[in-house]
Amino acid sequence: MHPVLKTVLQRLGLGVLTLFAVSIIIFSSLQMLPGGYAQNILGQGATPETVKNFNHELGLDRPAYVRYVEWIGNAVQGDFGNSYSGTTGTIKRSVSAIIAPRLYNTFFLAAMAAVVAVPLSLLLGVLAALYRNSWYDRIVNSITLTTIAMPEFFIAYLLMFFFAVKHRWFYSLSTVSESTSFWEHVNRATLPALTMTLVIIAHMMRMTRASIINLLASPYIEMAQLKGVSKSQVILRHALPNAWAPIATVIAFNLAYLVVGVVVVEVVYVYPGIGQMMVDAVSSRDMPVVQACALIFAATYILLNLLADIVSITTNPRLLHPK
Amino acid sequence: MSTDTTAPLRNIKARRTTLENIVRNLKTAPVSAWFGMIVILIYAIFAIFAPWLAPHSENEVIGKAYEHGSSLALLGTDQIGRDLYSRLIYGARNTIGIAVITTLVSFLVGGSLGVLAALKRGWLDQGVSRVVDAFLAIPVLIFALMMLAVVGKSVVNLIIILALLDATRVFRLSRAVALNAVVMDYVESAKLRGEGMGWIVFKEIVPNILPPLITEFGLRFCFVFLTISALSFLGVGVQPPTADWGSMVAENKTLITFGNPAPLYPAAAIALLTVAVNFVVDWFLHKTSGLRDGK
8 A cells, every 4th residue: 555545544543533532522521510410400499300301301311322322423414412501491492503604604704814824924934934033033033922922802802992993994893694795794704803813823923934944954955055956946846845744734733723712702703603602602501512512623623633644644755755 | 478479279169059050041131031020020029919009909899880090090990890900900819820820730730640651651651641642632722611611610610620631731741851851871870779769750850851841831821821811701710709800801891892991901911921921931942942943
């Protein structure tokens, strides 16, 4: 078997295994609830019969492994059960139906930020690496160090204060609905996307700079320079083929970071995405929703890292041209 | 004047004392590191002496809600008329205190497990490492949110959850650096000398892996501090009426649409501290690793 294919398959297997382990962790967290779930929902005054009925209705009286298999089996088909917020009433709300439009909104926002942030930070990072220790490098370095250290909500409120309150250029609250047109959606999501762009540009640029500098310090680059290859050729022919792997890692790491950063930013701008939904569900202890959100966030995080690994493997010159 | 015909011996010291070393290092610190250290010192003073420095107490209502800055309340009042400035000062104590405790616990758990795993290897190392790998695949903020939904919101739960989650990250690093130390000859000779486990860990391994761990402590503190602030901001971390910077931002957030920068003050307080710690850590990294690019 071709070594590339073999390594990719190994990595995929490992990824599936990680997803499995993570789903078990997320599922079993619910079992750790002190006093059982029903007691928490129904209150201290609940009679044993009500608790029993409640548990039976939700299927909580069955053994844990049966429930896990059912939960994960339905989850991979996109069904996360019913939200607890409607159980005491007559209307059952399906978690998937609540999540679907919000998931679209979140991916919309993340994609907006990524489209701007990825090319820009790669460019800035490579420039900083090529002209390292210049004024440009130093200024960019201290600015990014400062931006990284700031909480997302500080940047978010700062932007909101200046661009939405002092100068009314953008919306301070990003209310969008399903009837919002595409460009209106872009317009309303500008400030949250800008906040996330600023946060990840700093990370990405520093990581790009570090990995390019690391690469340029390799002996084969020095060899190429010494034998008189032009500067652009050194970068394009010698450095770039080996740079895809670190660049893919940097991009994936930061997109994964975006997944987490989205939670705070959505809450600041009251953007109806999955992050805000998870926070609401945590406050009301609506466990099916919390678990579904946690699984989606974790799966996105794992898949992005897996993707980066696969890109690194498939572009690795050493693996592509085996001896 | 021939009292000292014999040339005086130069005063040679065997080694510098710790204090001299510290002074020597401080003299070479760059401006950014000095800035960082001074800011951290000021924060520490405010955190420790909060009751004496704050003009009002933590939860005292001194006037109407949402008043602008005046001689009574320097930065104005919050949503129920408490002095923002006093709450900022008490917030230093609460927010930084919780973050420091959390980081200490995570280093105690993660660090000792990491060193032990590196020293013992075998099933202990394998077992803990695999569990940690699974936990590393979930973002901390998401996991913390989920666990807080399960066990309920309280400061103790917050500290335990974040400390344990963070310990997985500390474990990875301390195991990696300890692995390099346990194969050294001095550890081997200590073992042959018949030293006990405690001696080997605390006298041979820990002093040699301390510099990277101290740097990591600074970075982990920043991370924990930001995560706690984010969770409090989201309303699931430190609960009112405790003055805490993250929840203060959330409490006053409506003010910003009226052009009042009140929520920016606590947010800036968080940002300034993490920036300061980062500057110091950056300098420390530069000094201890020598691996940074440039020189």
